[in-house]
Amino acid sequence: MKRWSMKVWVAALIVAGLQTSALAYMVLNRANLIAEGREIVLDVRPVDPRSLFRGDYVILGYGNISRLDKELLKDIGKRRDSMQVFVTLKKGDEGWQPTSVTKRYPANVAADEVVLNGRLPNRFAHRVTYGIEAFFVPEGEGKELEKLIRAGQLKAIVAVGSDGTAALKGLEVEGERRYDQPLF
């Protein structure tokens, strides 16, 4: 039975090709962000660790940046679930701290400021997520990292793109760079 002879080859080529391109785009997009994005170092606070679908991971909380002050959220007016927000951080003596929250990417950003694109999962809470809250580790290696977070010795190195997208670049333990994220 030589039905649709060429057609299946074209289908295989198109499907495999497009799916591969989608995957390649995801990889290049991330690698570019990590390579080119502005680097900031944030304090990490302990949050209960969990495990899921993509394997073991450790949840990273960012203190004031993850749990915004009530006053800051007043500026954005009516809140919705899963709403996109832009959080401006300013570097001070206690590290990066949030100074304002806006609906759009702010027009003027000072040199000592950086803007993160975040999401309000729940309109009634003050929690904001930036997509940098999970650090995936090889099976069974999460415990050691959790200890470091609890001891307060861990900082996260984050790359920030010009649109505010953030990517985890690595972890810093007692001022020493560890778990550096390779580009590929």
Place this chain on the structure above:
Amino acid sequence: MLGKSYADRLERDLPQWIAAGWISRDGANAILSEVQERESGETGSHRLIGILSVLGAVLIGAGVLSFVAANWEAMPRLARLGLLVGAIWTAYVGAAITFQRGLDMFAHALVLLGSVIFGASIMLIAQMYHMNGNPPDTVVLWAAGALLAGAAFGSNPSIVFSLLLACLWAGWETQLQDAVFWPFVPVWALLAGLLVWRDCRYGEVISAFAIGTWIVSLGYLLPDGPNHSLVMLLGALIAGIGLALTQTVTLYERHGRLLLVLGYVVIFAAMLAEQFFTYKIPFETLAVLALITFAVSVAAMWWGIRTNDKTLTRTAYAAFAIEVVGIYLKTIGSLMGTSMFFVSAGLGVIALATGAFWVNRRINGQPDTERAAS
């Protein structure tokens, strides 16, 4: 399930044709045995091979997903991704080869396997770069990849897989936002329309189940508080369309039956919600709603038996039983209520039995007497 085989339909129709005098009993038996042999022989074993190879693909896919989740360090990350991309190409090229050789049942399994590994690759990239944005977004990309594969190869299992992923996406977003997730409707319409057009029966059933769940969720999630009566109305509309289809367009009888069952299930789920998941419902209202639910169930049973729609009949039996248990649990606190429940449920069951007996005699009575006479 809903789609009956040709032999099943013949088995139902032949006695009537014999009774009408169009064909002889011997002729009918010859036709039936010929059709049964044809269906159980070739297509029967074909179907088994198809099911087994799809199940095999699902198992391998689960293995690949666990491989990603294990985050195995012995192999560099890029090598792992390369391995998965290689597996994607192998699966689709393998599908092309097997399609060309006419081994369709293996080809479909390979297309599905390719779609699953595509998803595993997305998860691997998310893990590689510690991406934790909006998790449902990755599922959307996965569903789009599975749809692409299913549409390009004309492979139903992959399209159905895409539909299941769309359901996961909608469920996830609904849970995150705690509100009605409208984007599901156009996506569902696209996938369900494709499956109906491709005449994929199990896909149609899964589509019906998916949209039914979404409609029932409207009752809970609409912004102005619970609104189960709207859901009942929608269910009645769907059942009505289904009924009209079965009665008018023979070509779409199967679809009509599916819509009828879907509409009935939606109505029943909304009735259940109104009776048992509403805060402090007065006893009188509950009694009226329960009576309506019983009446609708009996009507569905009656119609199912009359039109030989086993799915509808069984669904209605199940609904009846669930309603009985629900009323029992709800009224259990007050003795008067419990007593009321027992008496009315008993009366209902007896009425049902009498009705079934009457309907049975009407349907089976005639051929029986004829067989006795001949």
